[in-house]
Amino acid sequence: MDLKHWLAHGIDEIGKWEAEYGGFAAHPALEVGDGEFGAAFGELLDRLRDNYPFAHPRYAGQMLKPPHPAAVAGQLAAMLINPNNHALDGGPATAAMEREVIARLAAMFGFGTHLGHLTTSGTIANLEALFVARELRPGTAIAYSADAHYTHARMAHLLGVPARPVATDAAGRMDLDALESLLRQENIGTVVLTAGTTGLGAIDPVHEALELRDRYGVRLHVDAAYGGFFTLIADDGPDGVTAAPYTAIAACDSVVVDPHKHGLQPYGCGAVLHADPSVGRFYRHDSPYTYFTSDELHLGEISLECSRAGAAAAALWLTMRLLPLTADGLGAVLRPGRRAALRWHELLTESGLLVPYQRPELDILGYLPRAERLSDVDRISAEVLEKGMSAEPGDSVFLATYGVSAEALAARGHPVRADRPGGRILRSVLMKPEHEQWSEWLCGRIGELVRDVR
The missing domain is CATH 3.40.640.10 (Type I PLP-dependent aspartate aminotransferase-like (Major domain))
Structure with missing residues (x-):
């Protein structure tokens, strides 16, 4: 889907429809010159770079991803x-x-x-x-x-x-x-x-x-x-x-x-x-001024x-x-993320550096570094989060942390010494279908970060 083509087409078609009611001049107060707009728009685009790459599969942190191009086109039109x-x-x-x-x-x-x-x-x-x-x-x-x-x-x-x-x-x-x-x-x-x-x-x-x-x-x-x-x-x-x-x-x-x-x-x-x-x-x-045009x-x-x-x-x-609400429509967009979570969970169970917090039911995965003390689990998780986000783009990985109690860890069978009441573990949301092809790289990269900060 060529989003730029359809956005331009939408602007043209809406303009033609509006023209049916007769042309009119925009009020001078609304006029902005291309030069002035270009400067302001350029500043906006620069400021938007202060974001995380939500669209990229290496972003596996919060519940964030860009909308479908069809939604963008429909919204703009x-x-x-x-x-x-x-x-x-x-x-x-x-x-x-x-x-x-x-x-x-x-x-x-x-x-x-x-x-x-x-x-x-x-x-x-x-x-x-x-x-x-x-x-x-x-x-x-x-x-x-x-x-x-x-x-x-x-x-x-x-x-x-x-x-x-x-x-x-x-x-x-x-x-x-x-x-x-x-x-x-x-x-x-x-x-x-x-x-x-x-x-x-x-x-x-x-x-x-x-x-x-x-x-x-x-x-x-x-x-x-x-x-x-x-x-x-x-x-x-x-x-x-x-x-x-x-x-x-x-x-x-x-x-x-x-x-x-x-x-x-x-x-x-x-x-x-x-x-x-x-x-x-x-x-x-x-x-007193709405609900008059229809009895519906x-x-x-x-x-x-x-x-x-x-x-x-x-x-x-x-x-x-x-993408209708069917198993073969939108459902086909959900399954890859679900498979990514299951595959990542499998990789974690085989890892010597990380362990799954619990089996995922959807596409959200919690996991923690293997460590003897809860304070170490917390420290390593926080450092992995920071180092993953601050790495060069080609090595970066964007995660989240999740606060858990010592009791919650024990209830899930994690033999971690509770030297503090609670701490942070790592958490990933695999809601982009592209995550299916990146789950092994992501798990491996996080393992490298755990090894580096231990």
């Missing part, structure tokens, strides 16, 4: 018009696209009837889910995994809802025995289950939590912001993921997913879905956010047209 998906008055075309992509996301999770929309982030999407939970179960608390995203504690505080963390097991999943004990003791209204924790990619046992939902009458919300799209390859296959938790999402009350992660979108694209459309009543409001439901009438970029819907719509 719509940005030239700049629609606002709050109301049909502001973005009729992109509002229709948003409804279409939301219907496809709902079908991916097995939701039939549903209510949902795009958001600017997974944080806002989870805020909306917890807002509905509060309205449905006033005066109750929410429970979430101790390894869940910090969003839930923050949003619960914002909403004035009591929040209760639940212990995890030795794989980083919510411990359902601990959850049941909490349900017996406290007035819990909603349980948040995570399909892909952002630290380790652990998947809470959603399918097993359904029984507790029936027994205690709690609602179930699934935070699938990171791991939601893996439902496309949840087939129990050698390069797929465990099916049961994903299949069970269809029986839950709400789910959140972030297309700006594995959905190949630019930042500013999350999504929230409710299984029961009647929860729209909690959003009900009116405005406006997206702003079912969201907490007001102005939202219609360009995000256009980018996702175009991407889904080319």
Whole structure:
């Protein structure tokens, strides 16, 4: 795909459409000369070099990668018009696209009837889910995994809802025995289950939590912001993921997913879905100057956010047209990263310098240098991180660290002497399909760095 060609084509076509309404002169206040713009733009490009190479497979640190070229083209084309998906008055075309992509996301999770929309982030999407939970179960608390995203504690505080963390097991999943004990003791209204924790990619046992939902009458919300799209390859296959938790999402009350992660979108694209459309009543409001051009439901009438970029819907719509939500469509983009994580895990088990923290469930891998003391694990991990990023480009590798406790290491069978309460290990996110061809080089390079800093 020649992105430069299609970007230029998009600019031309949008210009032709606008010309149908008659030409007009831009206001002099908006005019900027090429020389002035060139200087400012050159400075911008120079400043953008102060980034890490997110697009390159040697970047295996945080959950960062560039969007698909189709998403860039779709985003730019719509940005030239700049629609606002709050109301049909502001973005009729992109509002229709948003409804279409939301219907496809709902079908991916097995939701039939549903209510949902795009958001600017997974944080806002989870805020909306917890807002509905509060309205449905006033005066109750929410429970979430101790390894869940910090969003839930923050949003619960914002909403004035009591929040209760639940212990995890030795794989980083919510411990359902601990959850049941909490349900017996406290007035819990909603349980948040995570399909892909952002630290380790652990998947809470959603399918097993359904029984507790029936027994205690709690609602179930699934935070699938990171791991939601893996439902496309949840087939129990050698390069797929465990099916049961994903299949069970269809029986839950709400789910959140972030297309700006594995959905190949630019930042500013999350999504929230409710299984029961009647929860729209909690959003009900009116405005003296919007919602007049159509009797259809406006997206702003079912969201907490007001102005939202219609360009995000256009980018996702175009991407889904080319890479549909199927195992052979977007699923084929996810499998290489999954295979990379499994291969890297295999290499780590054979290494004399590194050892896997636990077996990966998605495409996130934790690992640590072999050392006798936790203080040495922490020191070596930090030095490897720094030396990998500061090396010459051809030798560089970009990782992340992950804080663990001595108890968590012991629970996973790591014979490390706990001379301190906790420390840092290494962590890699292999979310680019190109990582499959680089996993052996990455593992080998990190081994070299460990050997150098010991």
